[in-house]
Amino acid sequence: MTKLKELIGRLKDKASQGKAAILSKRATLSLLRATSHDPFTPPTSSHLSTFLIAGDGSRVTASAAMELLMDRLQSTQSSAVALKCLIAVHYVLKRGSFIMRDQLPYSCGGGGGRNYLNLSKFRDRSSPVSWELSSWVRWYAKHVEQLLWASRIVGFFLGVEAEEDSSQGWWTKAGEERASGLSNSEVLRETEALLAVIEGIGGIPDAASMEGNKLVGEMRSLVEEDVVVALSEVLVRVNELRERFGCLSFGEVVELVYVLNRLEKCKETVEEVVVVVVVAEKQRLLWDVVREVKEKVEKVFREEGKTMRTHRHRATKSERFEFPTLLIDSVDLVRFPSARLL
Secondary structure (H helix, E strand, C coil): HHHHHHHHHHHHHHHHHHHHCCCHHHHHHHHHHHHHCCCCCCCCCCCHHHHHHHCCHHHHHHHHHHHHHHHHHHCCCCEEEEHHHHHHHHHHHHHCHHHHHHCCCHHHHCCCCCCCCCCCCCCCCCCHHHHHHHHHHHHHHHHHHHHHHHHHHHHCCCCCCCCCCCCCCCCCCCHHHHHCCHHHHHHHHHHHHHHHHHHHHHHHHHHHHHHCCCCHHHHHHHHHHHHHHHHHHHHHHHHHHHHHHHHHHHHHHHCCCCCCHHHHHHHHHHHHHCCCHHHHHHHHHHHHHHHHHHHHHHHHHHHHHHHHHHHCCCCCCCHHHHHHHHHHHHHHHHHHHCHHCC
């Protein structure tokens, strides 16, 4: 029964590709070839590149190509086709032209909500392999959604502008300069959006049953690249917050500690997913910065605790009542850009 369904899938691929070839629909043909029903083979780079080229040009052309891709993703009941469509979306995000990437948030329901790819309930019961792949479809769709959402928050598509500058280390000088121009709340908001991408890898399905599956391997490789980029961008922002620590309000310090605690919880999972030695060395830089900031927070709170105890011992009742408010208000008044610019 399983072999029959696989045969039917291949026949559908041949028929659809033949029809597209006859009608000379280049984008359709390249997309169909890239998103076949084969559950073990990933789309080839040549087919994906052809699709990207076919969609490059005017905004109308790019919009039509993305609509074609999203229609195939939303209409298929095959987990293999769905995974390959998601890989195609990922390729557009990372390697597509600006005009094609610009269509992504809109074709994916850019209202900002979660599950706008509408694949959280995806199930393919046609075969044991398809059933296993279904969990990867759900997880990968969530990852792509979060990646697109984080890109909207930071103002650029992740993995496209985040290029390593060997003279600056793991993050670019341009990234530092951009972060230094943001307000404290903006830096924290971007950090949380990037952190959500990193946290998402914690729900990755068990790969044991999919060992040797090149389709899953390709997807994991793309996700690993995303995690590396997200970590790099988080490092830029955590380092920036460290530089302007004395300028943070009480509420911002509390939010920063919350973000750093969440980040530390991801450490073990990140080290399991990202296995590149060079990247692992750079990860240690991030964890060192996180530890340094947390130690600085703890020191400040200990010192302020001593100050408050001393003040309470000397103050009148009315002064004791007013002190915490005065302390917080005095910190709130200090709001400057990056300390590097002072």
